[in-house]
């Protein structure tokens with residue numbers, strides 16, 4: 001049984017649908033990347049799953065965490081799951097850290113809330129977590145306020161707080177986007193080592209295909225509120241099958257090529273409520289046929305471990321230039 005199974009998840013704001021029936025399963029211990037342009041529904045998928053959307057959102061479908069159904073679950077149940085079995089970290093640590101409470105205290109409180117530890121034991125566990133995420137001299141720095149740490153250290157503290165409940169799944173929503181390249185690499189390494197140590201699963205939400213390739217063994221590509229391609233990271237980089245995925249790769253800057261080698265995807269993501277009939281990507285797609293403009297392509301399995309929502313998937317290995325995983329990881333795209 002998957003750790004989390006999302007089925008036909010739909011979200012609408014004030015009657016306008018922004019998520020159109022997402023199906024996604026996360027297995028125990030795996031790291032899955034969720035990529036796609038801004039506004040395609042990456043964050044809303046998980047905010048809906050965890051009951052964190054505002055009241056005006058209407059949510060339907062199913063999100064199972066083991067035998068628990070999260071859609072429609074009580075506030076008490078969702079509160080115990082959030083920060084407990086499922087933790088979430090964001091781009092901005094200030095969304096999780098309270099500036100007027102000492103950093104170590106906040107982590108100790110999270111430990112007390114989600115585990116049967118109190119007092120000195122919770123404090124010791126908070127110090128252990130601070131050490132685990134690489135805060136030097138953690139015993140002394142326990143009493144510092146968040147502003148007394150650097151931006152990268154605040155990101156580490158937020159990760160320590162997320163780990164306080166011993167989560168089975170960590171949702172990392174653009175956790176490195178606001179950081180400079182060196183710190184970004186350190187935070188990625190930290191997530192990789194924590195995952196090895198704890199065995200927790202990770203959903204890594206990002207625009208950065210390079211970062212995703214370093215941390216995730218599987219990738220889901222979202223476009224305009226739908227998953228359009230799912231597959232192992234290596235296959236996706238070797239040979240993207242959906243023209244949108246191909247477009248994402250082509251839009252990565254190449255430092256080894258002239259300016260004209262960067263090929264942005266023409267047009268923009270359609271606004272919710274103004275979806276074209278048929279495939280939402282068709283107006284921007286060089287491969288679109290009449291069928292694509294009239295019918296929504298279902299997500300269909302191409303083989304055992306990959307699926308694409310496209311009537312004209314690119315053929316395996318037949319693309320003009322192939323992504324080089326190593327180079328994309330270095331932020332270079334491919335030669």
Ligand SMILES: Nc1ncnc2c1ncn2[C@@H]1O[C@H](COP(=O)(O)OP(=O)(O)OP(=O)(O)O)[C@@H](O)[C@H]1O
Nearest residue numbers: 013018036037038039040041042043044045054272
């Ligand atoms: N509270 C809200 N009220 C109304 N619309 C919302 C709300 N939150 C999200 N949306 C809409 O839902 C859609 C999906 O947004 P979401 O934040 O999931 O995108 P995303 O893929 O995570 O983008 P980004 O990469 O920029 O974070 C967008 O059209 C967004 O405008």
